[in-house]
Amino acid sequence: SQQGEEDPQALSIQEGENATMNCSYKTSINNLQWYRQNSGRGLVHLILIRSNEREKHSGRLRVTLDTSKKSSSLLITASRAADTASYFCATLKLDSNYQLIWGAGTKLIIKP
Amino acid sequence: EPEVTQTPSHQVTQMGQEVILRCVPISNHLYFYWYRQILGQKVEFLVSFYNNEISEKSEIFDDQFSVERPDGSNFTLKIRSTKLEDSAMYFCASSYARYQHFGDGTRLSIL
Numbered sequence: 001s002q003q004g005e006e007d008p009q010a011l012s013i014q015e016g017e018n019a020t021m022n023c024s025y026k027t028s029i030n031n032l033q034w035y036r037q038n039s040g041r042g043l044v045h046l047i048l049i050r051s052n053e054r055e056k057h058s059g060r061l062r063v064t065l066d067t068s069k070k071s072s073s074l075l076i077t078a079s080r081a082a083d084t085a086s087y088f089c090a091t092l093k094l095d096s097n098y099q100l101i102w103g104a105g106t107k108l109i110i111k112p
Numbered sequence: 113e114p115e116v117t118q119t120p121s122h123q124v125t126q127m128g129q130e131v132i133l134r135c136v137p138i139s140n141h142l143y144f145y146w147y148r149q150i151l152g153q154k155v156e157f158l159v160s161f162y163n164n165e166i167s168e169k170s171e172i173f174d175d176q177f178s179v180e181r182p183d184g185s186n187f188t189l190k191i192r193s194t195k196l197e198d199s200a201m202y203f204c205a206s207s208y209a210r211y212q213h214f215g216d217g218t219r220l221s222i223l
Contacts, residue, residue, distance in 0.1 A: 040216070043203065043205075045212065097168070100212065102154045103154065
């Protein structure tokens with residue numbers, strides 16, 4: 001498959017700590033996106049990083065992309081209880097304009 | 113902020129029955145999508161729809177599936193003869209350009 005795995009599968013940290021999640025993929029990409037899914041809710045787009053970018057910031061989110069290693073990381077700084085959710089990376093299927101290919105996700109729990 | 117809305121939130125159907133899942137995309141969006149997520153598994157692309165026709169579909173989207181945009185606001189997914197393995201969360205999404213906006217999903221339970 002095009003998509004590798006996210007790791008860790010689950011992460012539990014104390015509120016205020018930083019959370020780092022990783023995503024690997026297998027083929028060339030144009031961009032990589034991160035989404036959040038709260039329990040029982042839909043997927044919310046967080047950030048998109050293009051293949052020619054190495055790092056991108058949005059508020060408390062920092063995303064890096066290493067195309068040589070085919071991996072990306074999502075860092076959430078100063079975590080809050082509301083950050084508790086599952087986080088997924090997604091890439092566009094090769095030769096597709098529309099199909100997002102998803103990783104298995106990291107379940108993040110922020111303990112108060 | 114505009115949202116993609118999906119109804120119903122939970123649908124329980126007997127195996128072999130037809131089911132229609134409904135979605136109202138964001139009003140100025142041009143591209144529409146259906147995804148599914150079987151419990152504990154990855155999100156999977158089913159189909160994309162643009163300009164009143166299917167633009168791409170996955171191997172999952174076989175002859176028992178169909179999509180329709182019957183009017184200017186609704187976007188539906190029909191499963192003609194449901195199977196047990198169709199039990200999943202079904203997500204509708206829409207986009208104007210690059211970012212896809214998702215609804216909260218319909219949980220489909222096939223008995």
